[in-house]
Amino acid sequence: MPTIPILTIRNLSAVFPNENGGLHALDNISFDVHPREFVCVLGPSGSGKTTLLRILAGLISPTSGSFMFGHGEPPSTGMVFQQANLMPWRTVIENIKLPLEVKQVTETDARLKAREMIELVGLQGFEDSLPRDLSGGMAQRVAIARALIHDPDLLLLDEPFGSLDAITRERMWNELSHIWQMRQKTVVMVTHSINESLFLADRVLVFTQRPGKVKLDLKVDLPRPRGDDIRYTPQFGKLARKLRSAIE
């Protein structure tokens, strides 16, 4: 693991105004992320995990504190939301190429790149399907392809598989971990599933109940690639127990 972090988060706090003096979503969060690291943020609902991602994506500003990416310029990010968030009037390929359209890449290049992404997420043959004809897992794969197409510095995943059924979710873990190994991206993923975080991450940060604080920073030294069987190893069990006891 290279020693120079690519993302430095320092004393980040977020307070949302409300009737009784403000809602503390994040309280003084600090941590580093290294290049190509897969970090999972684990915590109970309402621990400010999503707020953290929204700050990193530039959707909201922190109340105090800062985060720095690489040499100071704001990172380009790709975000995958809890719901696939596809535009129902756009076909699969049109949804995937949206970020390139926004960057005003030429139509030919955008389509070429989109086809490449479709191959990466295994949706060949569905290029011209509309979102209404996709299953939940397929829709989320489109969302992942869309988040990666503009080659972002940082991939942000906000409980992307939370709405999928258990079987599909586990299949998506394999695919995501495969995609991550192919694309070598720095990933910050929010989840509330211990299994999911151990299956995917290099490191798991456990957040406390609101206001969110980092309670545990756990290195996941499980060998890769991680197959389905890894969940039954004693090492996995040990890490899972640690995480479980850190979540109140």
Next chain:
Amino acid sequence: MNPNLVRTLSRNGSRNWLGLISIVLGLFVWHLIARYAGLPNFILPSPLSVWTRFLKALGDGSLLYHTGITLLEIVLGLLAGAITATLVGYVLAKSRPLERVLSPYIVASQAIPIIAIAPLLIIWLGGGILSKVVICALIVFFPVLVNTIVGVRAVPTVLYDLMNSIHASRAQILWKVEVPASLPVFLGGLRVGATLSVIGAIVGELVDAEEGLGFLLQVGDFQYDTPMVFVAVFMLIVLALMLYGIVILLEKRFLKWQEKI
């Protein structure tokens, strides 16, 4: 071919047949009543005499001329009303304070029956085309305005998040999200507006006009030329259906992605 589509088409096909039979049957019943009920022609003209009157008016060019005038009023009024309503609606959808300030006026304007202010508009704007265009625009304005507001407000916030996360510009958000996302509701408003626009033009023409189908209607009325009245009414139906059809075509063209039940 998609089996669902085939089923829908064939169902539509049989429905069209039934519709046609129903029209023919209706004409026949009308004919029987006109012929055997002993009513004079100026009370209930027979279908045949209406048809003869239609051919005559068509032949001397008067029908096309007056229909053209009314159509012009409708199209200009519809465009003016729909475009203003879309622009105002978008601004109001984006600004709640502005909506609160303006909504009393907008709601009050809707409480005034358009028939009541039509004479006033004609006093102000004269008996020519302009007054009809304005009446038409006023009647079209409200449904398009309301649907624009509802449509733009219904754009999911997550799509704004998505666009902001990829640093989309204001214009890109407008054209790539807000316009397509609000289009179904907007076109629903336009469909209502299109039908109302015919009413607007006729209301104006009935108050005071020297030309147009409303004028023809009134002349027919004064002269006990009831077949002429029927011809004018049928022309109005044709215009309304045509406009309605254009909006339906727009929906078919732009809302292909929506599931039609």
